[in-house]
Amino acid sequence: MKDIRPETPDRKTILSFLAGHKTRMKLSLTICAHCGLCAESCFIYVTRGRKPEYMPSHKMIHSIGKLYRKKGKVDWETMEEIKDIAWRRCVLCMRCYCPLGIDIPEMISLARSICRSQNVLPAFDGGDET
Numbered sequence: 001m002k003d004i005r006p007e008t009p010d011r012k013t014i015l016s017f018l019a020g021h022k023t024r025m026k027l028s029l030t031i032c033a034h035c036g037l038c039a040e041s042c043f044i045y046v047t048r049g050r051k052p053e054y055m056p057s058h059k060m061i062h063s064i065g066k067l068y069r070k071k072g073k074v075d076w077e078t079m080e081e082i083k084d085i086a087w088r089r090c091v092l093c094m095r096c097y098c099p100l101g102i103d104i105p106e107m108i109s110l111a112r113s114i115c116r117s118q119n120v121l122p123a124f125d126g127g128d129e130t
């Protein structure tokens with residue numbers, strides 16, 4: 001099938017999503033102490049060899065954090081990487097615990113919403129998450 005994607009993801013739309021959650025997103029990314037305490041509460045991290053890329057904080061930083069740092073200016077390859085994190089590495093089970101109160105599922109859910117806005121979706125996505 002012919003690829004009908006524009007040359008780059010729609011930065012304006014991505015920025016509008018980021019702007020709508022700016023305060024909480026900025027706070028979450030700023031206060032994360034990289035302590036790793038959230039890791040053991042994530043069954044995906046525990047059952048997949050405790051690799052860093054499955055740590056909740058890592059997933060947050062490399063999905064919504066990346067979109068935030070790059071101010072929405074990302075390429076399709078980056079969007080595909082974020083998709084992989086937001087769906088394959090997280091099921092939004094809400095079990096990760098952060099002593100500082102960071103809501104990692106909320107941040108990953110936001111990354112999913114941004115992926116959806118760009119039509120970057122996993123093959124199995126039924127579109128029923130928030």
Ligand code: SF4
Pocket residue numbers: 031032033034035036037038039056057097098099100101102104
């Ligand atoms: S999200 Fe919380 S528990 Fe996880 S590394 Fe950051 S501060 Fe530590």
Ligand code: SF4
Pocket residue numbers: 041042043044045055056059089090091092093094095096104105
């Ligand atoms: S919401 Fe995602 S990061 Fe948090 S425990 Fe569940 S799978 Fe892990």
